[in-house]
Amino acid sequence: MTPELDGDAVADPNYDDEFDAIVVGAGLAGSAAALTMANRGLEVLLIERGSSPGAKNVFGGVCYTPTIRELTDFDGAPLERYVAERRFSMLSRNDETAVSISPGEWHEAPHNDSYTVLRGEFDEWFAEQAVEAGTTLVTSTTVTGLVRKNGRIVGVETDRPDGTIRAPYVVLAEGGNSLVSEGADLKATETRENVAVGVKEVLEFPGRDEVIEDRFRLTDDAGVSYHYFGEGAVGDAFGGGFIYTNDDTVSIGVAYRIEDAVAADQSPEATLNAFKSHPAVAPLVRDARTVEYSAKTIPEGGAESIPDLVHDGAAIVGDAAGLVLNNGVHLEGTNMAVESGYHAGNAIARAADQGRVGAKALQAYPDALERSFVVQNLERYAWMMDAVEADRDLLFEDLPRAFADAGTEYFRMDRTPKEAHAENAKRAVLDAVGGWTGAAKLALRYRKVVT
Amino acid sequence: MSWTIAVGVKQVPDDDEVGIDPDTGRLDRASAPAVMNPPDREALEAALTIRDQVGGEVIAVTMGPPNAKTVLEQAVAMGCDDAVLVTDRAFAGSDTWPTSLTLARTAEALEADVVVCGEETTDSSTGQVPPGIAAHNGWAQLTYVEGVDARPEEDRLAARRDVEGGHELVAAELPVVVAVAYGEFDPRPAGLHRKIYAENDFEPTQWTAEDLEIKEEVGLDVSPTSVGGMETVDPVDRKGEVVDETDDLAEVLTEVSA
Ligand SMILES: Cc1cc2nc3c(=O)[nH]c(=O)nc-3n(C[C@H](O)[C@H](O)[C@H](O)COP(=O)(O)OP(=O)(O)OC[C@H]3O[C@@H](n4cnc5c(N)ncnc54)[C@H](O)[C@@H]3O)c2cc1C
Numbered sequence: 001m002t003p004e005l006d007g008d009a010v011a012d013p014n015y016d017d018e019f020d021a022i023v024v025g026a027g028l029a030g031s032a033a034a035l036t037m038a039n040r041g042l043e044v045l046l047i048e049r050g051s052s053p054g055a056k057n058v059f060g061g062v063c064y065t066p067t068i069r070e071l072t073d074f075d076g077a078p079l080e081r082y083v084a085e086r087r088f089s090m091l092s093r094n095d096e097t098a099v100s101i102s103p104g105e106w107h108e109a110p111h112n113d114s115y116t117v118l119r120g121e122f123d124e125w126f127a128e129q130a131v132e133a134g135t136t137l138v139t140s141t142t143v144t145g146l147v148r149k150n151g152r153i154v155g156v157e158t159d160r161p162d163g164t165i166r167a168p169y170v171v172l173a174e175g176g177n178s179l180v181s182e183g184a185d186l187k188a189t190e191t192r193e194n195v196a197v198g199v200k201e202v203l204e205f206p207g208r209d210e211v212i213e214d215r216f217r218l219t220d221d222a223g224v225s226y227h228y229f230g231e232g233a234v235g236d237a238f239g240g241g242f243i244y245t246n247d248d249t250v251s252i253g254v255a256y257r258i259e260d261a262v263a264a265d266q267s268p269e270a271t272l273n274a275f276k277s278h279p280a281v282a283p284l285v286r287d288a289r290t291v292e293y294s295a296k297t298i299p300e301g302g303a304e305s306i307p308d309l310v311h312d313g314a315a316i317v318g319d320a321a322g323l324v325l326n327n328g329v330h331l332e333g334t335n336m337a338v339e340s341g342y343h344a345g346n347a348i349a350r351a352a353d354q355g356r357v358g359a360k361a362l363q364a365y366p367d368a369l370e371r372s373f374v375v376q377n378l379e380r381y382a383w384m385m386d387a388v389e390a391d392r393d394l395l396f397e398d399l400p401r402a403f404a405d406a407g408t409e410y411f412r413m414d415r416t417p418k419e420a421h422a423e424n425a426k427r428a429v430l431d432a433v434g435g436w437t438g439a440a441k442l443a444l445r446y447r448k449v450v451t
Numbered sequence: 452m453s454w455t456i457a458v459g460v461k462q463v464p465d466d467d468e469v470g471i472d473p474d475t476g477r478l479d480r481a482s483a484p485a486v487m488n489p490p491d492r493e494a495l496e497a498a499l500t501i502r503d504q505v506g507g508e509v510i511a512v513t514m515g516p517p518n519a520k521t522v523l524e525q526a527v528a529m530g531c532d533d534a535v536l537v538t539d540r541a542f543a544g545s546d547t548w549p550t551s552l553t554l555a556r557t558a559e560a561l562e563a564d565v566v567v568c569g570e571e572t573t574d575s576s577t578g579q580v581p582p583g584i585a586a587h588n589g590w591a592q593l594t595y596v597e598g599v600d601a602r603p604e605e606d607r608l609a610a611r612r613d614v615e616g617g618h619e620l621v622a623a624e625l626p627v628v629v630a631v632a633y634g635e636f637d638p639r640p641a642g643l644h645r646k647i648y649a650e651n652d653f654e655p656t657q658w659t660a661e662d663l664e665i666k667e668e669v670g671l672d673v674s675p676t677s678v679g680g681m682e683t684v685d686p687v688d689r690k691g692e693v694v695d696e697t698d699d700l701a702e703v704l705t706e707v708s709a
Binding site (some may be wrong): 002003004005006007008009010011013014015045136138141158160161162163164165 | 527532534560640643645646647654658663
């Protein structure tokens with residue numbers, strides 16, 4: 001007796017209009033959209049260009065999780081450490097002046113919803129949640145364009161043979177380098193002033209157990225998020241540096257305007273290396289070995305640069321829609337990516353239930369986003385980018401130096417009375433900001449950062 | 452005219468991820484993720500090329516545990532028409548002899564005209580399985596094949612073979628077993644719809660040792676290979692000497708070669 005083939009293999013599979021929605025990019029925004037739609041019963045195809053979700057993701061490291069925690073069974077999430085301390089530090093060439101905060105509350109779950117993560121693992125886990133909810137994930141596939149019929153977006157083209165596939169809704173979650181959205185004229189290419197370049201290294205410390213705990217004064221799962229500004233961080237460019245602690249590695253990087261990267265004639269690598277060798281930074285990363293190096297763009301146009309979020313048959317979410325808050329004090333994109341994916345997914349599910357397509361049917365997404373923290377935060381800080389740009393020299397060079405000088409003067413140990421030291425310290429700062437009037441103006445200009 | 456072309460594919464530990472256990476100095480294969488044996492991707496390309504030339508069906512075959520299904524999905528994504536997973540606890544511990552017997556019986560059951568295999572697997576590198584299949588079935592074999600030329604009107608498959616110092620053109624009567632030289636066929640990318648189908652909706656046919664009527668002829672007990680032992684060899688001490696002048700160097704060297 002000879003065994004036989006089951007014989008039910010399909011000769012010419014075709015999935016056109018088998019899915020309700022196609023999501024381009026399995027980053028945080030894309031997986032959030034896919035998960036939301038799948039939870040609401042939609043058939044979703046999630047297309048990712050990397051060999052696995054997160055495989056191509058560069059990211060400094062703090063993931064803000066208020067929405068993800070609601071959407072998933074968060075206990076299984078691959079988190080590195082929770083953020084127990086945030087430190088803001090001004091660097092001039094050789095000096096550091098820093099402020100550190102570590103509220104007791106951050107040690108308690110849910111840890112202010114701030115965790116360091118490695119995106120390779122985290123994105124894979126998050127996409128897996130979408131798959132478990134019923135999403136179909138296809139990796140190693142790059143979307144190269146959109147398919148239109150009578151102006152309406154009805155599908156996507158990919159780099160694979162037989163690579164066109166149709167579905168009533170397309171979610172563009174392709175991140176900051178949004179070639180598909182731009183190619184299809186859904187958004188304008190960002191101007192150089194509104195794009196930052198981020199470079200990051202993941203460092204390990206071979207053969208040195210506990211080195212992270214010791215250097216950063218940590219116990220258990222606690223971690224830190226250090227932020228650096230000033231010429232010691234990114235030279236004379238507009239931006240900053242960061243250090244985040246992972247479980248047994250450290251992420252270190254710089255993010256600054258592309259425009260400056262060109263103008264200042266320094267490569268991102270050179271900038272990062274200079275930052276790593278700053279006297280206040282070098283001891284933190286001593287004896288480390290680089291295990292990963294990566295570079296990526298960050299949109300930072302703020303509220304004004306948000307493109308039309310919905311089109312006939314499509315919605316744009318996450319970094320592709322410019323939803324990143326990057327103003328020096330905050331660098332938040334992960335929470336906005338998830339929030340926008342969630343609202344877009346909901347809007348599409350509702351439209352699908354009603355059998356409606358078209359931009360109007362999806363209007364619930366921009367409406368919900370407008371009411372959410374995403375747009376509110378971006379609008380709140382919109383003024384800040386301009387102000388900071390205008391005060392660039394003062395904020396990034398003169399002030400860090402003045403504060404360092406003031407500190408040096410104030411604590412000077414010699415045979416002069418302290419009163420003279422204090423006077424010198426005050427003068428160092430006042431000179432930099434333009435006297436009392438200058439200081440008052442500056443305080444007024446930036447009061448919204450803290451109030 | 453149309454041929455049935457069977458392709459043997461195997462799941463192996465990902466070479467890029469195989470580490471060395473720092474304690475024992477041995478390769479740590481257990482923790483590496485499983486992937487398709489890279490030469491087998493080229494065997495698939497050769498098989499699909501033959502199908503392009505004569506028409507017919509390409510059927511991927513793997514002998515392995517149930518999770519080896521993923522390599523069959525990849526094969527179907529690339530363009531194979533169907534796939535068979537030959538799986539049975541009875542196969543555990545099989546060396547190349549029962550393995551080639553199993554694949555030979557599978558090829559027979561499929562009424563294959565051509566069986567295409569990769570040159571060797573990256574996890575055992577014996578290269579014995581393709582000739583073994585030919586031997587068990589008494590079929591012709593073409594090894595180290597760099598190019599294929601199907602001649603349906605003659606019932607023959609011609610191939611260019613890599614031989615020392617050049618290549619030769621050989622034609623073999625069907626049925627024939629082909630072992631593809633590694634690095635000669637550029638595997639085609641999977642089509643989008645096929646990839647979605649293969650990964651989500653396709654189920655391979657499953658055959659057991661019993662289905663193939665070879666239950667008593669496979670497994671560890673009938674595998675003639677026995678590993679005598681393994682040894683890590685310490686590097687030999689070499690004499691080292693630093694000289695200051697080039698002339699002195701010549702002197703030292705002559706001394707050694709003399
Ligand atoms: C150096 C750096 C540090 C940062 N630090 C922080 C931080 O500390 N905290 C924070 O909250 N945010 C931070 N951000 C911002 C944050 O990373 C982003 O806001 C967030 O990742 C946006 O998610 P997303 O899903 O929109 O896009 P992405 O995470 O970029 O995901 C896009 C996905 O789409 C895929 N893709 C792209 N194009 C295609 C295509 N054509 N076809 C198929 N797939 C495609 C990509 O491979 C990727 O998986 C940082 C960014 C950088 C660069």
